[in-house]
Amino acid sequence: xxxxxxxxxxxxxxxxxxxxxxxxxxxxxxxxxxPAGVPVVEGGGALMLPGLIDAHAHLDKTMYGMPWYRxxxxxxxxxxxxxxxxxxxxxxxxxxxxxxxxxxxSIGDGTSHIRSHVDVDTDIGLAAIxxxxxxxxxxxxxxDVEIVAFPQSGLLIRPGTxxxxxxxxxxxxxxxxxxxxxxxxxxxxxxLDAIFGLAQRHGKPIDIHLHEAGELGAFSMQMTIDxxxxxxxxxxxxxxxxxxxxxxxxxxxxxxxxxxxxxxxHIMTTGSASRPVPNVAKLHAAGVTVCTGNxxxxxxxxxxxxxxxxxxxxxxxxxxNFRRDDELDLALHVATYGNAQVMGLSDYGLAPGCHADFxxxxxxxxxxxxxxxxxxxxxxxxxxxxxxDGRALAEAP
Amino acid sequence: xxxxxxxxxxxxxxxxxxxxxxxxxxxxxxxxxxPAGVPVVEGGGALMLPGLIDAHAHLDKTMYGMPWYRxxxxxxxxxxxxxxxxxxxxxxxxxxxxxxxxxxxSIGDGTSHIRSHVDVDTDIGLAAIxxxxxxxxxxxxxxDVEIVAFPQSGLLIRPGTxxxxxxxxxxxxxxxxxxxxxxxxxxxxxxLDAIFGLAQRHGKPIDIHLHEAGELGAFSMQMTIDxxxxxxxxxxxxxxxxxxxxxxxxxxxxxxxxxxxxxxxHIMTTGSASRPVPNVAKLHAAGVTVCTGNxxxxxxxxxxxxxxxxxxxxxxxxxxNFRRDDELDLALHVATYGNAQVMGLSDYGLAPGCHADFxxxxxxxxxxxxxxxxxxxxxxxxxxxxxxDGRALAEAP
Numbered sequence: 001x002x003x004x005x006x007x008x009x010x011x012x013x014x015x016x017x018x019x020x021x022x023x024x025x026x027x028x029x030x031x032x033x034x035p036a037g038v039p040v041v042e043g044g045g046a047l048m049l050p051g052l053i054d055a056h057a058h059l060d061k062t063m064y065g066m067p068w069y070r071x072x073x074x075x076x077x078x079x080x081x082x083x084x085x086x087x088x089x090x091x092x093x094x095x096x097x098x099x100x101x102x103x104x105x106s107i108g109d110g111t112s113h114i115r116s117h118v119d120v121d122t123d124i125g126l127a128a129i130x131x132x133x134x135x136x137x138x139x140x141x142x143x144d145v146e147i148v149a150f151p152q153s154g155l156l157i158r159p160g161t162x163x164x165x166x167x168x169x170x171x172x173x174x175x176x177x178x179x180x181x182x183x184x185x186x187x188x189x190x191x192l193d194a195i196f197g198l199a200q201r202h203g204k205p206i207d208i209h210l211h212e213a214g215e216l217g218a219f220s221m222q223m224t225i226d227x228x229x230x231x232x233x234x235x236x237x238x239x240x241x242x243x244x245x246x247x248x249x250x251x252x253x254x255x256x257x258x259x260x261x262x263x264x265x266h267i268m269t270t271g272s273a274s275r276p277v278p279n280v281a282k283l284h285a286a287g288v289t290v291c292t293g294n295x296x297x298x299x300x301x302x303x304x305x306x307x308x309x310x311x312x313x314x315x316x317x318x319x320x321n322f323r324r325d326d327e328l329d330l331a332l333h334v335a336t337y338g339n340a341q342v343m344g345l346s347d348y349g350l351a352p353g354c355h356a357d358f359x360x361x362x363x364x365x366x367x368x369x370x371x372x373x374x375x376x377x378x379x380x381x382x383x384x385x386x387x388x389d390g391r392a393l394a395e396a397p
Numbered sequence: 398x399x400x401x402x403x404x405x406x407x408x409x410x411x412x413x414x415x416x417x418x419x420x421x422x423x424x425x426x427x428x429x430x431x432p433a434g435v436p437v438v439e440g441g442g443a444l445m446l447p448g449l450i451d452a453h454a455h456l457d458k459t460m461y462g463m464p465w466y467r468x469x470x471x472x473x474x475x476x477x478x479x480x481x482x483x484x485x486x487x488x489x490x491x492x493x494x495x496x497x498x499x500x501x502x503s504i505g506d507g508t509s510h511i512r513s514h515v516d517v518d519t520d521i522g523l524a525a526i527x528x529x530x531x532x533x534x535x536x537x538x539x540x541d542v543e544i545v546a547f548p549q550s551g552l553l554i555r556p557g558t559x560x561x562x563x564x565x566x567x568x569x570x571x572x573x574x575x576x577x578x579x580x581x582x583x584x585x586x587x588x589l590d591a592i593f594g595l596a597q598r599h600g601k602p603i604d605i606h607l608h609e610a611g612e613l614g615a616f617s618m619q620m621t622i623d624x625x626x627x628x629x630x631x632x633x634x635x636x637x638x639x640x641x642x643x644x645x646x647x648x649x650x651x652x653x654x655x656x657x658x659x660x661x662x663h664i665m666t667t668g669s670a671s672r673p674v675p676n677v678a679k680l681h682a683a684g685v686t687v688c689t690g691n692x693x694x695x696x697x698x699x700x701x702x703x704x705x706x707x708x709x710x711x712x713x714x715x716x717x718n719f720r721r722d723d724e725l726d727l728a729l730h731v732a733t734y735g736n737a738q739v740m741g742l743s744d745y746g747l748a749p750g751c752h753a754d755f756x757x758x759x760x761x762x763x764x765x766x767x768x769x770x771x772x773x774x775x776x777x778x779x780x781x782x783x784x785x786d787g788r789a790l791a792e793a794p
Contacts, residue, residue, distance in 0.1 A: 274718035321671035
């Protein structure tokens with residue numbers, strides 16, 4: 001049997017010890033005997049998790065590998081946006097190089113897929129899109145990258161941005177990004193009409209950064225839901241952050257939740273510790289698909305972050321007061337199957353027929369993997385080993 | 398020169414590269430030339446931090462090194478307390494063995510001092526106090542442990558507990574613990590009178606777990622402040638958690654803050670991501686001493702936690718939305734000098750004359766050390782190397 005490997009003594013999702021036969025980049029069978037001539041990799045009882053997914057990254061922004069950036073930035077959102085635009089030029093934050101560095105770290109931590117928002121604005125034009133595309137091409141056998149064209153500096157308030165977004169989507173960006181329709185563009189109707197227009201024209205999904213809190217965020221969220229229903233875009237729209245779902249008015253949150261469910265709008269949460277956040281367990285129980293990601297990492301916005309999605313899962317768990325094992329199983333579900341659903345990945349998981357994207361870690365249970373975050377023992381992508389003992393085999397620039 | 402070592406190429410608190418002369422367990426000089434015959438340890442440009450301090454631990458509870466504990470515990474505080482009391486017996490959570498394991502991990506992570514609350518109740522009596530005392534004696538040259546006699550299962554609602562607390566303090570527990578005067582004992586006046594009575598009789602400080610949120614917590618906090626002022630116990634009382642300081646009523650918080658300052662009451666926060674929390678920057682600016690600790694770790698309450706105080710400092714930073722370098726410097730100040738002040742440590746720090754308790758880490762800045770949490774390169778306690786490359790030299794049982 002060619003192009004095949006048998007992984008023995010592994011425990012998929014923490015279950016019983018079994019073996020996993022991988023062939024031609026896919027999981028072919030679980031628990032069968034070793035076919036003749038197939039090389040065997042001993043898992044040593046390791047926990048096997050499906051490839052981790054980062055459904056909200058900013059690959060073009062990270063400063064990993066650069067000198068320490070002393071953060072003296074002001075407190076408002078606009079302070080951070082303007083500071084970043086200036087610092088990109090001053091410090092030479094190269095989108096290709098920085099994306100590549102983060103990708104290599106992510107591969108080492110067992111991430112098989114990333115959705116990255118990538119800045120599009122009238123200062124840098126499409127340079128960041130081009131840089132991230134170059135990096136994703138370079139590492140295409142080790143990790144999959146989906147690109148969101150993201151109007152970080154505003155869409156309507158910076159004329160020319162809409163045309164650049166259009167061009168980014170023509171170039172191959174897979175998702176239309178948006179940002180605080182009221183708070184940033186000061187024109188919620190205009191902003192939403194513009195990005196839904198782009199989505200319709202290009203036949204692509206939408207992912208909007210919605211930082212707007214409380215009643216303002218609820219207003220923008222409801223306007224989004226209305227457009228999804230009117231345009232028949234169910235299942236194609238994600239609202240990232242959605243801090244408004246953390247507001248105290250539980251009746252309003254309930255009404256929004258019902259709207260999200262009806263419109264098939266997905267919610268991305270990082271489990272931010274310092275903002276109101278969506279309640280993962282309640283959204284999941286209501287039937288809303290929840291996903292998560294690391295967001296910006298070691299950038300001009302803030303110094304935190306590792307590419308490790310197990311650490312992110314822990315932070316989501318801490319924020320949601322998940323203590324029970326079944327609660328931590330849900331947190332991992334969000335970081336794997338939830339993210340896969342939002343990104344529209346097919347044949348994702350550990351069942352026969354799925355792509356052979358998986359991670360082995362030394363942990364007794366899923367919960368232990370999340371709270372201990374051990375170095376990834378082995379990372380397999382498309383049937384190929386791409387990292388060992390916490391380090392990617394690929395090199396970063 | 399005997400009993401001396403020169404540490405060269407180190408950067409105390411991230412400042413200029415210098416050398417540090419250690420003699421007889423204390424820092425003798427910074428920046429001087431190497432005296433004849435003194436062994437030299439090359440720091441390689443590492444950041445030097447004062448010994449990290451965990452000002453709120455539960456050494457007797459951790460399940461590190463035991464089989465994974467599947468958590469199926471109910472949501473209320475009392476569920477967790479009652480579950481723990483039962484599981485201690487069923488699983489044999491040995492206070493000596495478990496304390497020793499956590500101490501060895503803490504030494505490896507650069508912790509020089511721990512304040513540990515230790516359960517006292519009518520089921521286990523003083524067994525946990527005795528177990529932790531045995532462990533601290535065993536590791537006394539590597540780490541300092543202060544013991545709080547802690548009535549985890551309630552003080553007045555379980556007759557006999559007060560007498561056990563009295564005995565624990567006679568045996569050498571350094572601090573009188575308390576727990577939710579209203580929420581747990583259902584008798585705030587009785588509870589506070591009892592623990593202040595113990596403190597007065599034994600001449601010892603107080604550290605109360607105050608989980609009570611909102612107006613109820615504010616009530617218990619004000620009753621505590623009143624007693625501190627009446628009894629002249631300024632500087633001797635800590636209120637741990639103090640979730641009520643995270644309540645929305647900023648006027649009430651301001652009034653409490655003024656009371657805390659006047660009474661010299663310290664506040665301990667873990668930066669809990671799922672509860673309202675005290676605002677570290679505002680309390681510090683007002684002049685209130687803030688401290689922090691890891692709290693329970695891998696126990697029947699929840700699976701989270703590492704003994705790493707740099708990770709705790711990161712979590713405090715994330716919860717307080719600290720992004721700027723000066724904000725992260727404050728977070729580390731809390732985890733070092735703040736904790737030292739609350740525990741009444743003398744000669745703490747990196748100045749000449751201080752105890753030679755310090756940590757070397759490979760990081761460019763304090764902020765980088767906090768967000769990256771690199772393995773501790775070298776840990777020195779009382780002038781002696783106690784850990785290297787993230788591992789304590791001592792063995793755990």
